[in-house]
Amino acid sequence: MVFELCDQLVFPDPYLGEEDGLLAVGGDYSTERLLLAYSNGIFPWSAFRNEQKLWFCPLKRFVIFPHEIHISHSMRSLIRKQLYDVTINQDFDGVIRGCAEERCEHPGAWLGDEIIEAYTRLHNEGWAASVEVWDGEKLVGGLYGVLMGNCFIGESMFSRVPSASKLALIALAQWMQTNGGVLIDCQLETAHLKSMGGRFISYEEYMSYLHSGEDDDDVEYDVEDTNED
Numbered sequence: 001m002v003f004e005l006c007d008q009l010v011f012p013d014p015y016l017g018e019e020d021g022l023l024a025v026g027g028d029y030s031t032e033r034l035l036l037a038y039s040n041g042i043f044p045w046s047a048f049r050n051e052q053k054l055w056f057c058p059l060k061r062f063v064i065f066p067h068e069i070h071i072s073h074s075m076r077s078l079i080r081k082q083l084y085d086v087t088i089n090q091d092f093d094g095v096i097r098g099c100a101e102e103r104c105e106h107p108g109a110w111l112g113d114e115i116i117e118a119y120t121r122l123h124n125e126g127w128a129a130s131v132e133v134w135d136g137e138k139l140v141g142g143l144y145g146v147l148m149g150n151c152f153i154g155e156s157m158f159s160r161v162p163s164a165s166k167l168a169l170i171a172l173a174q175w176m177q178t179n180g181g182v183l184i185d186c187q188l189e190t191a192h193l194k195s196m197g198g199r200f201i202s203y204e205e206y207m208s209y210l211h212s213g214e215d216d217d218d219v220e221y222d223v224e225d226t227n228e229d
Contacts, residue, residue: 005055009033011042014057014203021058029053029118031125038148041207043155043187044115061206062189062198066181069173070197075166084141084164085134086171092123095130095142099156111156119155122146128155131168131175135161143168145185151210152176153185169196183209 003012005027017023023042027033037043042057071079096119100111122128123144129152133141141164143157152172157165173184185206186193 009036011037011040011055014041014059017057017059021056022054023057024055025052027053027055029114031118031121031127034118034122034146035127038146038153039210041203041210043153045187046115056187057203058187059203060200061203062186062193062200063206064169064173064184064186064193064197064199066173066176066184068197069170070195071170072195075163075170078163078167079170083135084161084167086167087132087134088171088175089123089129091132091139091142092128092130092144093120094139095132095144095158096120096156098139098142098158098160099144101158119144119146131172133164133168133171140164141168143172149210150181150212151183151185152181154187166192166196169193182212 001012001016002018002022003016003024005011005024009032012024014023029044034044037055040057041061042055044053045056046052046054096111096116100116119128123130126147128144128146130144131142132139140161141157141159143154143165145152145154147153157168159165169184176182176184183206186198189198189200
């Protein structure tokens, strides 16, 4: 069943959604609605520029546990060469616009101005973060997502050089381990993410991780501008 959202800040029970996770349509991208959605394992996704807003909550969640991140031999070699610098939250705008540019060529994950504005607000309020990959002063890759409890809910990534998004994901996993993070939500299964340690868990297990750090004062992300050596 797919529900139509109204102005009231409420979402239907995720167990009532479609098999593919589609739960609701409509609503808006206000900070309040987005935070309510993410706190219940729900995320927005619209396939095309002018399509109605869609909200998904798959009951099988494809995730990466930071301590299980798989670093291939080729990626270890790339990291040792130190060809690129990786930073945290140094250029959120550049990353989300880089993702939008790449997704314009793949309409299945198109990012428009409304999404950019909404997640920039989340970032400015400390709810969203980015990882940047640099070749000198040139941004060549990265990813962004939402911080919820001790989890990172990945939204999109991009690469302008080979393996830049993989490098960003590895840096994210290492950053989360340092900061007490326990889970990276990949949202959708891809061969790329599976090769790096992605696997499915149940919605119930996912929610237990999502809310496990709510009362833990020791789990705090350092989301200031940071350079990863």
